[in-house]
Amino acid sequence: MPTLHWLTRDKDIAASSLAPYRLLEAVETYGDDPETQNMLIHGDNLDALKALLPFYAGKIKCIYIDPPYNTQSAFEHYDDNLEHTEWLSMMYPRFELLRDLLSESGLIWVNLDDNEAHYTKIILDEIFGRKNFVANVIWQKRTSPDARATISDAHDHILVYAKDFETIRANLNKIELDEAQRAKYKNPDNDRRGPWVSTDFTAQGYRPNQMYKITTPGGTEYHPPEGRCWANLESVFNNLVANNKIWFGKKGNSRPRIKNFLSDAQGLTPWTWWGNQDVGHNQEAKKEINKLFGAGNAFDTPKPERLIKRILHVSTTPGDIVLDSFLGSGTTAAVAHKMDRNYIGIEMGEHAETHCLPRLKKSDRWGTGGNLRSTGMGGWWLIQILPIG
Ligand SMILES: C[S@@+](CC[C@H](N)C(=O)[O-])C[C@H]1O[C@@H](n2cnc3c(N)ncnc32)[C@H](O)[C@@H]1O
Incomplete structure (x- = not known):
């Protein structure tokens, strides 16, 4: 099978197995469910994913990740300007660990733009197998063209892979009719x-x-x-x-x-076109985050909650475990929490504690119609990764 080559490939394909197993330490529990297994992990996701492996291999039903796109920007909360090879080198071992964590009936959704999406498709074909490619969902993230661009990008790519395509082939949830x-x-x-x-x-x-x-x-x-x-x-x-x-x-x-x-009518079969009227857009996500934290303290690149809601609706049912290892402002964990799914969120920036944690505290569960339902906050652990030695 054709594969992608870059300078440090040989080293990178060995990186996930060479990464040492580290311990996760529960720092504090929040919410009203002391038995909770939900986790907000503050630290690098290579360490965190490796540490989760002995306990969660094959148990995660849905992984959504929105890694830095490599847009060569320096955002307030994180840098997005790795050299192309460094980006591939960063992602390869993490994809391998994510694959091992995914359950046989699980799906991974990888949100990227044109900077790295096409390279990532080739890497994911190698790691997950071409036969397990499900779709390249086109999410219309903008509402109008950027006048400064040559040809303005309107969409992101969300590459979807199954752990085993045959298992999920006829088992995804339909989209409710609006x-x-x-x-x-x-x-x-x-x-x-x-x-x-x-x-x-x-x-x-x-x-x-x-x-x-x-x-x-x-x-x-x-x-x-x-x-x-x-x-x-x-x-x-x-x-x-x-x-x-x-x-x-x-x-x-x-x-x-x-x-x-x-x-x-059981609803619509999901297709690859996700318009912004149905699942939100970048400005909607900004508004959501400004409302939570105030415009002065907002996060630069959040995703709209409706987008994550659609992903979790299609690929999970209440009680399933959802994982996001590039958690950002905490959108995936907050939506999973509202939808009664269990979740593990990993974020290495300080915003794990300044944004994700307060956001979860403000989240309550949604009823089936997407309205607030007061059945308590659920609960989650704040976890830190212990250094070795
Ligand atoms: C594009 S943002 C995610 C935004 C998120 N989807 C949201 O709705 O807020 C990417 C995030 O990945 C985090 N990140 C980058 N490298 C990481 C790593 N090695 N381990 C954990 N988090 C990382 C960055 O700090 C940043 O917050």
Whole structure:
């Protein structure tokens, strides 16, 4: 398999196994659940991930990371200007440890921009296996172009890999329909099963037993259009007609369409386009963080809570463990906390204590509709990594 090469590759591929096991020390517990396993770890994530390995290997259901993008910027709370080789060298061993922590039914979501996303795809193909690549989600992070740019970037890449694609293939959660999507369901024939939307009753290709003639109630005859066949066998079609699940239009003479009821809708299959109306954008994230800490004390590069909510919704259920090893201002931990997921957040900057900790203290759990539900704060440990010797 083709692999990516850089100056220090040989050293870097040995780094995760050579990193010493260090101990994690619980400093303080917070919240109202003294039995909690939730953790906020203050320290370098290479040490922290290695220290977690003996206890959490194969147990993490969802990993979301938003590492420094290598934009050559110096942000107030952290530097984002590693040389390209240094960035790859930093990430390779961490990806290996993250893979080992992920459960068989787990997903990792890696949020990057064009600076490093394409190099990272090749590294992740090597570490997770090409067959475990799930998707490159395009998150529309801006609302308008940056006038100073040559071609302004509108999106980030979120590379998604499974530990084992076959295990998750049919097991991800659907995205709940929003008001606008629900409003598309109508009931023009007063069907007692409630509102529905119709979809085309054809499929691509030529299947000899799906090429039959259909006669509508008004007497019009239809054959499948060029290059397509009907969606099912004639016996299945007749059954659908008998159950009033085929729609021939108000006058009963249109091409057949199949009725899909709102009551059966399990939500939308996630796809790779995540627009900013649905999952938020950079300015929304800034507003959230300013509201928490005040504009003077905010964090430079937060992610919107709605983005993380979508990721956790698709890939976890309450009680699963979520890990973010580049925690920043604590968005992933706060959202996991609100959604009743367990979490481990790792951050090496001082903002682990100045931002993540107070943010968790302000977080309460969400109800199913995303509204606040007062069932207590849950709890978490503040953990430090002990030096060796
Ligand atoms: C882009 S920010 C993450 C922002 C976060 N998603 C949020 O919503 O606030 C990247 C973070 O990774 C942290 N970081 C960088 N290298 C790290 C390392 N080796 N160990 C732990 N944290 C690290 C930085 O201090 C920074 O806070």
